[in-house]
Amino acid sequence: MAEDHGTLTDRLDAIYEFDREPVTDEHLQGPGDFIGFYSGEHVAGTEFVIGPLFVAHGVSAGDLLLGLLLGNLLAVLSWAFICAPIAVRTRLNLYWKLRKIAGPQLLFIYNIVNALMFCFLAGAMISVAATAVGIPFNIAMPGLSDLYPNTVGWVVTVLVVGSAVTLLAILGFRQIARFSKVAAPWMFLVFVACGVAVLPQLNVSSLDDLWAVANQKIWTGAPFESRAHFSFWHIMFFAWFTNMAMHIGMADLTILRYAKKWQYGFFSAFGMYLGHYVAWIASGILVALAIQNSGEIAPGPIAYMGAGIAGLAAVVIAGWTTANPTIYRAGLAMQTITPNWKRWKVTLAVGAVTTVAAMFPALMMHLLDFVALYGLILMPMGAVIFVDFWLFPRLGLRQDYADWKDIAFSLPAAASWGLTLAACWAIHAVWGLEIFFLGLPGWFIATAIYIALCYAQQRGPSAGKVEQHVGDNA
């Protein structure tokens, strides 16, 4: 056991070799870098899916505009007041901070879960790109109600796109990351242009018509068959928690540790209001036209309706450039399992899993549920970091306890994670609370459990015996 722990610790340390130390002052970045990062990160191919899904769930125009306005504001505040202050004070990335709190063995498990989530997310992005690639070949796209791969043409298209994306990620992640930075401003304008150019086809000839048409033809308040109705609260909570893993879940410690000031967390507003407001509205307008014309409701076809070939290119580029860093991050997390593998092998394995996942339209057509689940699963560890950083000094408890006691697997952190998810499931099963709302009670549950268990661990009668101690294994 001692040997396992040593090996695991060595694996993690080898992967994050250059990330163990806090970021130094000379490496801090200015506002422009963060504005660019957040704008690019949140104007992605998946925005072509999320906007249409809101239409499918029958949200009304007023609920959508107000829900997105407030939900995105809450997301920005979560970045600014929850994630950024810890990031600039510790200057450590998520993994290294979590390692200090939870121990390397629990971090290992967290990495596996994280990697799988990233694979599925990248799979959705590849599905999005495939819907555009298939159009010139006249391949039938999956519909909103499709869950499984239903045509050979779709499977082959996803296979080709997934292979290409994986190959390019292997050949040059950094070059593609630079390319995605170049593509970001153009992609945002493509969303705007798509939405505006099709308005006349929806009989909007002036701004006065827009509100009436928005209510009657786009966000009508009537859900599609087999889709649940979305209210203002669904939209607000979805917008807030779309990136829950990043802000409340603390994944963006890794990004914001380079910020000169914690206030840089507010720059997330560029991503939220360009990508998660304007782009979602624009793609909703496109899908309304597709419905009116009885056309296919998939990202590629609707983008083509808005902008022709440029729209198809935007879908492919958006899907590709956002799948690329996601595959890279998944690979980084997976390397803890395969420490002796070269990076290209890990990327290949991750790409294969991602491509298989992409073949299932369910991932794309139920993206809202998946995004909510993804955030919920990773959120409790963010709550653990929040409590450890802000509340433990006030409660007289020691911060970074696993690091201090050389604990391999923090039971309080693991139990907070597992019990919080179990409690969220119970709330869902017993009271029927939908997944979009579970993040809020879940965060308080995780916080309460972690405080109680750490108090027992550090102050209780059995203090020092609760955890699996490295020394016991030796």
Next chain:
Amino acid sequence: MTYLLKIGSFVGLGLTVVPAFLVFAGLLTWDTHAALMGVGAVLWFVTAPFWMVKEDATQSPAER
């Protein structure tokens, strides 16, 4: 040279978004808008990488 590249890039962005508003105003057909967007995309991607990447001497947060 960089100056010319930047002008080309911004013309590309203009061709991407301005025609859509002209379609909305009834001054341009959808087909022309789609063609101009294609031209704008080409113009942006053949000019912007040279000055955007050049100015980015340090890594951006996205690359970490």
